[in-house]
Amino acid sequence: MVLLLGASGLLGHNVLRILLERGVPVRVLLRPGTELLFPAPDVVRGSLLDYGTLLAAAAGCDAIVNCAGTTDMRLPRTEDFLPVNRDLPALLCRVLDATGIRTLVHTSTANTVSSGTPGWPADESAPFAAPFDRSPYAISKKAGEDLLLAYAAAHPDRRVVIVNPGFMLGPYDAKPSSGALLLAGWRRPLMAAPSGGKSFLHVRDAATAIANALKRGAGGRYLLTGESLSLREFYALQAQVCGYRQRFFTLPTPLVRLAGRLGDLLARLGLRTMLRTHNTDQLLAGEWYDASRARRELDFPATPVADAIRDFFAWRASSTHRLRR
Secondary structure, X not given: OEEEEOOOOHHXXXXXXXXXXXXXXXXEEEOOOOOOOOOXXXXXXXXXXXXXXXXXXXXXXXXXXXXXXXXXXXXXXXXXXXXXXXXXXXXXXXXXXXXXXXXXXXXXXXXXXXXXXXXXXXXXXXXXXXXXXXXXXXXXXXXXXXXXXXXXXXXXXXXXXXXXXXXXXXXOOOOOOOOHHHHHHXXXXXXXXXXXXXXXXXXXXXXXXXXXXXXXXXXXXXXXXXXXXXXXXXXXHHXXXXXXOOEEEEOOHHHHHHHHHHHHHHHHOOOOOOOOHHHHHHHOOOOOEOOHHHHHHOOOOOOOHHHHHHHHHHHHHHXXXXXXX
16 A cells, blocks of 8 residues: 555646556645546545555555655745745654554755756766755755655665756646646747746656555655757647647846846835745746656656647647636
């Protein structure tokens, strides 16, 4: 039995789907008020930050998969991210100690790793570096990683796998989360975006690697990254996949930086906005990663990003969700 946390999100839904397809018994712990997009046979409800709830949910399980995370980039302070991104991993270590569960697969982010260069893509040994080391989200995720790595070093009988996904796209993105980037450019005749880029991948590839990690992999960190594309290249690919024409305009870097500074001012006045310097700096950066360790040890697939775009829109069209900007 696997205890799955964070099943209501994009990645969690895809992990749950794969585990159910494989016939793996899964127990899902859902926060009150959250729902799944498809039924699961064993669902319990309670706070992810309550030790007693976690301990009861883990009873009879032999592994835990944690896909839960606070990701709202409008949150102004690192402290806003810490309860789920750092304190939950600490609670899970206590659960491992109390239950004897030996396997934990924890989801972090590729942004805790330096983004590398086209000629020297970063692997898991690369340090935490700018611009991500100024992001409250990434700082909180790094804190959770450091805690788990220290726990694993002190408990060699436990297998702690940390996965570091890039920018995931695909089905079951109900909010949407990362799919908002796709909807922002969908069928717009003119699209403008900053000069940076992301490492894009199909969410099902990340979910497959996580499911495989229950039985495979030595432990430690695994980058789950894909195609490094600038935003210009990404939106050109989306237009090609979706069958429309679009002109693209790269926003001037000084304008993007000015927007970040204005957002910082609004935040000091108490307004929540994603336009913060630590966010806009990331939109000006490229991302180049080496995921060969995960390909080798976790059988991490490499689905084309075009398929991820296609699958996102196909799922939105076939579900109760409607395409809207």
